[in-house]
Amino acid sequence: MPDLSTFVKICGVTTPTQAAAISQLGPTALGLNFYRRSPRCVTLEQACEIRTAITPGVLAVGVFVNETVDSMLTIFKEAQLDVIQLHGDEPAHVVTQIREEARSQGLPQPGIYRAFRVGEEGLVDVSKHLEELSQLGFQYDGVLIDARVTKISSSNQGQAGETIYGGSGHQAPWPLLIGWREILRQTPLYLAGGLTPANVEEAMRTVHPTGVDTASGVEVSPGVKDLALCRQFIERVRAIVAS
């Protein structure tokens, strides 16, 4: 089992009130979503207000999907984020651009987490991506493994698959993640995808991640967090780690 400081991220907070209340429950990080198509998306103005409500010591993580480096760094700076979470199809070299651009603007270096949506192929693509990144001389501060979900929509042009980038409520293929340490080595693995207070114990005992992340599993409705579920989730994780 991971140690007592196991990382817990509650993702997709949308109001300062939620952020203040959830911060008090002792998560490691709160996620603020900037993907316009997410029901959890916040504007920069909202993010700045939410940021001030987050208890010092709790990380503020900005979640981005295929956003430009300029836009991510503007939000990082204005909303005083700690971490940029790349949750789209960003290539490895984006990390170089973020690092160089932050340096040239005199900004603190953001932490960078990278989300991968994993299906039945397991960690093969993750491994290739991390190899490319290491050739550039970098590693992520965390890798978040989410579920791969494609929404099939049909039109008169035929059937098309739309990637659901995150917040799907679907589970990643836990058994295929068991050997993650050989691939990620020193990089922490944050397990996401359909985690709830009811299934987080089984997830942790199967995958042994460095930490866990949830969005829809602790909500009343998309973007509206249920404080009781957030408390149960965080307490459950802490109890499992302590056991």
Ligand SMILES: O=C(O)c1ccccc1NCC(=O)[C@H](O)[C@H](O)COP(=O)(O)O
């Ligand atoms: O939550 C979203 O709406 C979302 C949309 C697009 C990209 C990322 C998104 N969330 C990022 C997260 O880190 C979620 O916690 C993760 O996808 C797991 O979500 P869930 O299955 O709902 O717990």
